[in-house]
Amino acid sequence: MTTLVAAEAAASPSGQPIVRLATPADDAYIDDLQAIAFGPGRFARTAFRVRERFPIDPTLSLVAEIDGTTCGSVWMTPISVGGLKGYLLGPLATHPNFRKRGAGKLLAREVSKLALSRGEGHFVLLVGDQDYYCPLGWVPTVPGNIQFPGPVDPTRVLLLADDKSLAQSLKGPIASFDQGQ
Ligand SMILES: CC(C)(COP(=O)(O)OP(=O)(O)OC[C@H]1O[C@@H](n2cnc3c(N)ncnc32)[C@H](O)[C@@H]1OP(=O)(O)O)[C@@H](O)C(=O)NCCC(=O)NCCS
Numbered sequence: 001m002t003t004l005v006a007a008e009a010a011a012s013p014s015g016q017p018i019v020r021l022a023t024p025a026d027d028a029y030i031d032d033l034q035a036i037a038f039g040p041g042r043f044a045r046t047a048f049r050v051r052e053r054f055p056i057d058p059t060l061s062l063v064a065e066i067d068g069t070t071c072g073s074v075w076m077t078p079i080s081v082g083g084l085k086g087y088l089l090g091p092l093a094t095h096p097n098f099r100k101r102g103a104g105k106l107l108a109r110e111v112s113k114l115a116l117s118r119g120e121g122h123f124v125l126l127v128g129d130q131d132y133y134c135p136l137g138w139v140p141t142v143p144g145n146i147q148f149p150g151p152v153d154p155t156r157v158l159l160l161a162d163d164k165s166l167a168q169s170l171k172g173p174i175a176s177f178d179q180g181q
Pocket of ligand 1: 010037038072092093094095098100101102103104105106127128129134152
């Protein structure tokens, strides 16, 4: 009886997002989601140019689910800046039907925790809204210090790192992960 009740509880909708690693079976969904979230202009974005040069790490590709339905995605690109290894987060997207339920923030938090727990990269960089990311721990960098392969609004270049001085000191062009320590 107790087992049955537990099983029913597990199967009943909670409405809460969870995250899991993406698999190749998620590729088409993620492609469609990014098209919905960013539109045709996504290929012109500066962050897209970084991902053209340096591949994403598929083992850091997470998706969100709510009640068994896939509803969000985040990618990570291993990079280095000024000789220091780290990651560029993005794109982060949630399906419009599942927004404001915590999936976006959960994805950003969990993928950063997973990447930094590997002990190789020192920071998670992104280009995004301060109002969204700063409450999660990201802080503004020094405008112009981190050079992207295209134009970015310098006030949107944000950094998450255990070393709180890094947002002030990190400087240089975005390079490959291999060029960092
Ligand atoms: C941004 C995005 C990922 C948020 O996804 P989400 O699953 O709704 O996020 P959460 O549920 O974790 O957080 C929602 C909260 O963030 C707020 N929020 C959403 N986008 C925001 C933004 N750009 N700036 C500030 N706050 C924002 C919402 O108003 C909401 O606030 P509330 O909790 O007070 O109601 C989603 O709206 C999206 O895919 N947008 C299009 C693509 C995009 O802009 N990606 C981010 C690129 S940096």
